[in-house]
Amino acid sequence: MPRTFQFFRKRSPWPLKTMREIYRRELADLVSHGDAMPTVDACDNPKKGTMSPGVARMYIGATGKRDNGQAYVMVGIYLKICPALPAFGLLDFFLSHH
DSSP states (O other), rough: OOOOHHHHHHSSSSOOHHHHHHHHHHHHHHTTTTTEEEEEEEEEEEEEEEESTTTTTEEEETEEEEEEEEEEEEEEEEEEETTEEEEEEEEEEEEOOO
16 A cells, blocks of 8 residues: 555545635734745746646756746745744745746
């Protein structure tokens, strides 16, 4: 029996409404902290195949050339609660459609 994350996600109950409420509550606590810092990160990844959304020919920094890939922007929040335990929260992400 495989023990992959995909296997776990597929076979575990994920009540979407409850999970969203918990995530939003935890994220609201993180965002409202006085030392929270917003982050914006543009990412691009090479992608092969035809099944993923947003795949287009573009410059991919990881390969240093034009290639098929996905580009997206993640908007998040960072809070260093203690030196060994930074906290991150993903506010939103945008998949680029070139």
